[in-house]
Amino acid sequence: MFGYLATDLVGRPLREFIDETGGKAENGVAPCQHQAVGIRKDGTRFILDLISGCSCGARRQARAGQPMRVLVVEDDADTLHAVMKLLSLKGYVVSGAKDMKTALEMAHHGHFDLLLSDICLPDGTGWDLLVQLRGSRPIHAVAMSGLSDAEDIQRSASAGFAQHLVKPVPAERLDHALRS
Secondary structure (H helix, E strand, O other), X not given: OHHHHHHHXXXXXXXXXXXXXXXXXXXXXXXXXXXXXXXXXXXXEEEEEOOOOOOOOOOHHHHHOOOOEEEEEOOOHHHHHHHHHHHHHOOOEXXXXXXXXXXXXXHHHOOOOEEEEOOEEXXXXXXXXXXXHHOOOOOEEXXXXXXXXXXXXXXXXXXXXXXXXXXXXXXXXXXXXXXX
């Protein structure tokens, strides 16, 4: 199958290929922008997923071809600076806030794809912040905190955080959490 694809599709835009094949999977749902549905000359149907494990809602970076925009909320200035620098080097577009009030203002005036928030903030909690942000639109969020009790991790999940990372967080684990 890949030999056929490699020889037949070289140089053709994916969108053109999807349009030509009808662009629908067997379940009738249109594929995302980086999946192709087709029928080979021998009648074999296939789906070519150009990004392994894609789920369109969670992989905005790949879908749009633009870097993921992350709002980092952390009250410790050194940690905020280090995380922002690390994420920038990894290709993210990063904004930072030192407290809940600043984060809410930034979210109101700008758009971001993901919230990475500490839980203990000087003027509230990351849990409160996420609840307020979700009042206006869906938000993908990851908690990063020194709180490590099972109750704190469960509270993060209840508030809507997809993951609760306990500090210190290795750079690879942070990147993996944001991408998933």
